[in-house]
Amino acid sequence: AQSVTQPDIHITVSEGASLELRCNYSYGATPYLFWYVQSPGQGLQLLLKYFSGDTLVQGIKGFEAEFKRSQSSFNLRKPSVHWSDAAEYFCAVTGANNLFFGTGTRLTVIP
Template sequence: AQSVTQPDIHITVSEGASLELRCNYSYGATPYLFWYVQSPGQGLQLLLKYFSGDTLVQGIKGFEAEFKRSQSSFNLRKPSVHWSDAAEYFCAVVGMEYGNKLVFGAGTILRVKS
């Protein structure tokens, strides 16, 4: 069955340190890939998306993600984390193999140490 895997449930980083959140999916053809962020008590906000073209995509708040077809991955990165980045991050996938459904991973909770 199709799936989206975020292997890290929790990640803690120090403020100013770099960040990488992992996302893997089981999929055949090129998917449509997304990263969303949800701050406590808030709705979902789109950070970035990949449909086609350049495999390194830039998003809001200084985030970027790289699509690696050979590894079925779409990892989210940020060079220097700010305390306000503490939130839950969700990877999501759309594609024909999923029947055009939008499928989410279980999320990664990011904690930022000052």
């Protein structure tokens, strides 16, 4: 069965600092992996996705993520956080059909 673990419930970083949000997945075959962002009162917006090929993928808003099969991880990174990045971040995995989400990491950015 598919599952996604986001071990960090809440992360606080200073504006301008680097960011890494962790995601570990469980899936029997080759996974398709996603990161979504959700601002308060809004739906989810896709940041980036990994299907195959280069294990470092670039997304919108300066985010990137690295797929590591040996560690079953797909961590999200950003070199310099902006105050507008404060939101909830969700990692998701799918195979042939269903899209399963982790429990999310809430990011707080302090000036």
